[in-house]
Amino acid sequence: MGRLTGGDPSLLRRINSAVVLHALRGADFATLTEITRITGLSRPTVEGVVEGLIDAGLVVDSPAEEGTARRQGRPARRFRFRAEAGYLLGLEIGPHRVAAALSDLDGRVQGTGQREVDETASADERLDRLRGVVADLLRRAGISRDALRAVGVGTPGIVEADGTVRLGTALPDWTGLALGERLRRSFKCPVLVENDANAAAVAEHWKGAATESDDVVFVLAGLSPGAGALIGGRLHRGYGGAAGEIGALHLLGREVTPESLLSTTDEPLHPLDEQAVTEVFAHAREGDERAQAAVERYIQRLVHDVAALSLALDPELVVIGGWAAGLDGVLEPLRRELARYCLRPPRVALSRLGEAAITIGALRLALDHVEEELFAVEGSVTGRR
Amino acid sequence: MGRLTGGDPSLLRRINSAVVLHALRGADFATLTEITRITGLSRPTVEGVVEGLIDAGLVVDSPAEEGTARRQGRPARRFRFRAEAGYLLGLEIGPHRVAAALSDLDGRVQGTGQREVDETASADERLDRLRGVVADLLRRAGISRDALRAVGVGTPGIVEADGTVRLGTALPDWTGLALGERLRRSFKCPVLVENDANAAAVAEHWKGAATESDDVVFVLAGLSPGAGALIGGRLHRGYGGAAGEIGALHLLGREVTPESLLSTTDEPLHPLDEQAVTEVFAHAREGDERAQAAVERYIQRLVHDVAALSLALDPELVVIGGWAAGLDGVLEPLRRELARYCLRPPRVALSRLGEAAITIGALRLALDHVEEELFAVEGSVTGRR
Numbered sequence: 001m002g003r004l005t006g007g008d009p010s011l012l013r014r015i016n017s018a019v020v021l022h023a024l025r026g027a028d029f030a031t032l033t034e035i036t037r038i039t040g041l042s043r044p045t046v047e048g049v050v051e052g053l054i055d056a057g058l059v060v061d062s063p064a065e066e067g068t069a070r071r072q073g074r075p076a077r078r079f080r081f082r083a084e085a086g087y088l089l090g091l092e093i094g095p096h097r098v099a100a101a102l103s104d105l106d107g108r109v110q111g112t113g114q115r116e117v118d119e120t121a122s123a124d125e126r127l128d129r130l131r132g133v134v135a136d137l138l139r140r141a142g143i144s145r146d147a148l149r150a151v152g153v154g155t156p157g158i159v160e161a162d163g164t165v166r167l168g169t170a171l172p173d174w175t176g177l178a179l180g181e182r183l184r185r186s187f188k189c190p191v192l193v194e195n196d197a198n199a200a201a202v203a204e205h206w207k208g209a210a211t212e213s214d215d216v217v218f219v220l221a222g223l224s225p226g227a228g229a230l231i232g233g234r235l236h237r238g239y240g241g242a243a244g245e246i247g248a249l250h251l252l253g254r255e256v257t258p259e260s261l262l263s264t265t266d267e268p269l270h271p272l273d274e275q276a277v278t279e280v281f282a283h284a285r286e287g288d289e290r291a292q293a294a295v296e297r298y299i300q301r302l303v304h305d306v307a308a309l310s311l312a313l314d315p316e317l318v319v320i321g322g323w324a325a326g327l328d329g330v331l332e333p334l335r336r337e338l339a340r341y342c343l344r345p346p347r348v349a350l351s352r353l354g355e356a357a358i359t360i361g362a363l364r365l366a367l368d369h370v371e372e373e374l375f376a377v378e379g380s381v382t383g384r385r
Numbered sequence: 386m387g388r389l390t391g392g393d394p395s396l397l398r399r400i401n402s403a404v405v406l407h408a409l410r411g412a413d414f415a416t417l418t419e420i421t422r423i424t425g426l427s428r429p430t431v432e433g434v435v436e437g438l439i440d441a442g443l444v445v446d447s448p449a450e451e452g453t454a455r456r457q458g459r460p461a462r463r464f465r466f467r468a469e470a471g472y473l474l475g476l477e478i479g480p481h482r483v484a485a486a487l488s489d490l491d492g493r494v495q496g497t498g499q500r501e502v503d504e505t506a507s508a509d510e511r512l513d514r515l516r517g518v519v520a521d522l523l524r525r526a527g528i529s530r531d532a533l534r535a536v537g538v539g540t541p542g543i544v545e546a547d548g549t550v551r552l553g554t555a556l557p558d559w560t561g562l563a564l565g566e567r568l569r570r571s572f573k574c575p576v577l578v579e580n581d582a583n584a585a586a587v588a589e590h591w592k593g594a595a596t597e598s599d600d601v602v603f604v605l606a607g608l609s610p611g612a613g614a615l616i617g618g619r620l621h622r623g624y625g626g627a628a629g630e631i632g633a634l635h636l637l638g639r640e641v642t643p644e645s646l647l648s649t650t651d652e653p654l655h656p657l658d659e660q661a662v663t664e665v666f667a668h669a670r671e672g673d674e675r676a677q678a679a680v681e682r683y684i685q686r687l688v689h690d691v692a693a694l695s696l697a698l699d700p701e702l703v704v705i706g707g708w709a710a711g712l713d714g715v716l717e718p719l720r721r722e723l724a725r726y727c728l729r730p731p732r733v734a735l736s737r738l739g740e741a742a743i744t745i746g747a748l749r750l751a752l753d754h755v756e757e758e759l760f761a762v763e764g765s766v767t768g769r770r
Contacts, residue, residue, distance in 0.1 A: 158728055167728050215624035227697075231621065238699020239600040242729035246696045311631050312612075312697035314623020343543055343552050344627035 013049070016041060018375045020049045021058065021081065025106075029062045029078035050079055057085050058374070083108065086149035088370065089137075089187075090363025091130060093155040093179075094196065095119045095170050096274060098130040100137050101359040105149070105374075107206075107367050112359065113137040119273075123173035131186060150369045151191045152362030153183065154199030156226065158242045163193035166241065192365050196220060197244055198235055199361030200353070201228030204319045206364045208352040213317040217244075217309050217346070218357075221302055221322035223274065225249075229313055236313075249305045277323065299330055303337040310342050321351035398434075401426060403760045405434045406443065406466060410491070414447050414463035435464055442470050443759070468493065471534035473755065474522075474572075475748025476515060478540040478564075479581065480504045480555050481659060483515040485522050486744040490534070490759075492591075492752050497744065498522040504658075508558035516571060535754045536576045537747030538568060539584030541611065543627045548578035551626065577750050581605060582629055583620055584746030585738070586613030589704045591749045593737040598702040602629075602694050602731070603742075606687055606707035608659065610634075614698055621698075634690045662708065684715055688722040695727050706736035 016039075023038040024030055030038070035046050053059035062078035083106035092099040092114075099114035113133045117126050138145060157168025163180015183191045194202075201218035204210040210218070214233035220226045227244035229236045236243050283291035306318055318338075320330060331348055338345040353360055401424075408423040409415055415423070420431050438444035447463035468491035477484040477499075484499035498518045502511050523530060542553025548565015568576045579587075586603035589595040595603070599618035605611045612629035614621045621628050668676035691703055703723075705715060716733055723730040738745055 213624075229697075231616065236616065236698075238729075239598075239701040239731070240699055240729035242696075242727070243699035244697065245699070245728045247728075248726040249693060249696055308634060308693040309697050311627075311634055312614075312629065312694050313621075314625055314628035314630070316624035341633040342627070343630045343632075344623075344625035346624070 013052075016045055016049050017053060020046060021053065022375055024053075024059060024079060025081040027080075029080045031076040031078055033076065035079070054079075058082055081105075086370065087143050087147045088149060088363055088366040089134065089151040090199075090359040090361065090366060091134070091151060091153045091183075092196065092199075092358040092362065093126060093130060093153060093171070094358070095156070098126060098133055099355075099359050100130070100133050101356070101363050102137055102141055102143065103363050103367070105367075105370065107363065109360075109363070110143070111137050111141040112356070113140075120172060123171070123177055126171070127182060134186070146188065148187055148189045150189050150366035151183065151187050152199070152364070152366035152369075153179070153191065153193045154196040154358040154362040155179065155193065156196050158240065158245060159193050159195050160241060163191060165193075169247075190366075190369055192362075192369055194235075194362065194365055195226065195228065195237075195241070195244075196358050197226035198228035198237065199365060200321055200351070200357035201230055201319075201361065202235060202364050203353050203357045203359075203361030204321070204351060205230055205233070207360065208357065209319045209349040210317055213315075213347075215314075215316040216319060217306075217313055217315040217317075218319045218321060218351075219246075219302075219306055219309070221320060223277065225302075225305065225322070227305075227309055229309075229315065231313070244309070246305055246309065249308055274323075281323075281326070299333055302330070303334050306334060306348075307338055307341040310338060310346050314342075314344060315346045317347045317349060319349050319351055321354070321357055398437075401430055401434050402438060405431060406438065407760055409438075409444060409464060410466045412465075414465045416461040416463055418461065420464070439464075443467055466490075471755065472528050472532045473534060473748055473751040474519065474536040475584075475744040475746065475751060476519070476536065476538045476568075477581065477584075477743040477747065478511060478515060478538065478556075479743070480541070483511060483518055484740075484744050485515070485518045486741070486748050487522055487526055487528065488748050488752070490752075490755065492748065494745075494748070495528070496522050496526040497741070498525075505557060508556070508562055511556070512567060519571070531573065533572055533574045535574050535751035536568065536572050537584070537749070537751035537754075538564070538576065538578045539581040539743040539747040540564065540578065541581050543625065543630060544578050544580050545626060548576060550578075554632075575751075575754055577747075577754055579620075579747065579750055580611065580613065580622075580626070580629075581743050582611035583613035583622065584750060585706055585736070585742035586615055586704075586746065587620060587749050588738050588742045588744075588746030589706070589736060590615055590618070592745065593742065594704045594734040595702055598700075598732075600699075600701040601704060602691075602698055602700040602702075603704045603706055603736075604631075604687075604691055604694070606705060608662065610687075610690065610707070612690075612694055614694075614700065616698070629694070631690055631694065634693055659708075666708075666711070684718055687715070688719050691719060691733075692723055692726040695723060695731050699727075699729060700731045702732045702734060704734050704736055706739070706742055 019039045019041065020035055023035055032043065032046055032050065036043050039046065050059060058081065059079050060082050062080060083104040086105050088103050090101045096119055097114055097116050101112045102110045104110060113136055115129050115133050117129050156170040157174055158166045160166050165174050165177045165179050168174030180191050180193045197218060197220040200220055201216060204218055205216055210216040214230060216230045218228045225246055227246050229244055280291050280294050284295040310318060331350065334348050338348065351357055404424045404426065405420060408420055417428065417431055421428050424431065435444060443466065444464050445467050447465065468489040471490050473488050475486045481504055482499055482501050486497045487495045489495060498521055500514050500518050502514050541555040542559055543551045545551050550559050550562045550564050553559030565576050565578045582603060582605040585605055586601060589603055590601055595601040599615060601615045603613045610631055612631050614629055665676050665679050669680040695703060716735065719733050723733065736742055
């Protein structure tokens, strides 16, 4: 039950500011009269709040509209939200690449960048490479580092609320790395670190294959598979941040790894050797029967993983990303088997964002953080612990 | 973001009533002065609200306290919440039994009852048997049917928000049964139907093995196994109410059923024949090697189911109920295997409520419903769709 504190003028001011910002953000340019009408606030309140927002740099007066007829005296002033009052970064730190996306406060992407990294690279090398991508991106976009309001990061592993990687076997040196703290040295703004599959789930919900659904499981298929789930539109991280860490599902009752499933010889593939995987997939497409059998085994196991997730969570929609999104004919067997195992089978779709999912999701998490500060009075938008 | 509607006197009255009821429920007997202090409301407001609650039968004046010294004139009136102003029922409709528990508005159990039902009984027979249990329970407790404020029901299957069983293979005639509607004919109050494992999860959280945790998976182990999950203290039903319907997990990648795992011959056990299961368990305890091997297979598979749920949801705690709660030595292999498969293994505990879990959970759901009406101003306590 909500408590009414009554008589807290600073809270009231914040509520009113948030209400006005919200209204302005929904409109292109609005007059004081329009804001008064939309918000239900009094004219003097709106005037005071708008002046405060202009002082804070979040709202700007419209330029004089030359073409408009001046009916009586000076035209009504028009105001708009300054999406350029700040910028956000979404970063991906993966086994084979680092990447970044830059947006304004409306989430409009201003530029992206990426570089390959060797899977054996140390944490220092990987972070150096990332810093290079970010510096280059900011320079190309002509945005000062000081204009950044928040930075989101997606990376494999179990991530603590403070951005420490509790467990991350996919990258060297990753377990125990104080990733949030390390990155905060490069940025003056808040840095939010999230599991990569979780970030990708947020991205597909924001502008990918899951915009129509609030109950989504995103499967990041790869040699080190993971999943992220939104429940009621909120990220489900689990009690210890390990929800969706389904790497071991492959093992349950079978003790087989993706590396052995996908091998066309008696030896399993080398862990994280995605080049070898790409070759198996290519050979399968060319008609190589052993490669086709390997891909078939892999898809079968993916189907089981997705079925287990669906039985546990009952999502409306499952989005398949990572490698599997590039496999021919992965959807049909998935749908068939889900219909067989699940009492209420979810819809299945391929990722629409592909490689960009993790940076876009990280961007959205940064934007959520800023919006919480700008627009929310209490509680969290994304359910961050 | 919350909206401030301001100037809605009926809303304000409801908020104040809820605040006062809440305060009274936490105290044994409170004076107007105490209520004023606890709630922060003005004395005239408290007086008005308390009079309204007395009229509604929810609050009662204390009997004159004979022993108390009268300092000056008449003693201060004392008020208490009338937990006896209404009653609640929690019902279980299972394959082998129907059961009921009765409580007052404070959730204190006033009585219970149960009867066996054959697993082949029709829906009509099963509901007749249940009505008999309820009538007998009310009569023994001396409570009129009209005093019931809400009825909760736990039953196997996927249950729609209106109480229709969308899919329920464990009971004859159950799929498609408008169970909520059927039961509403017997009661004048709201009837809330819930999946049995979900109800049991709620019960263990309320007064069982999970009172200390808000992130819990409850596993109802049996020939038709199910699971219920609380996330942040709220029941996670899934998009279509099918979350935790893990019956098919046994099949994934193996195509084996509990009936075949637990068989000591070449033939699987008869579906739902729990008597045969009990015998296998008893023989295992007596040292029969084939029975021990069957139980071992069953536990191994249970471990996999629980591991899959844990990987998907990352709960703090897993509570094992149903049959498995009665098995010797189920916890140790569970803990060992969870530590092996899960990056962050949950704690594991046995059900503390045993057979009573479903009725107690159904009771809690009924109580939630009434508390929402009495105490909450907006939003839902339990996250009901």
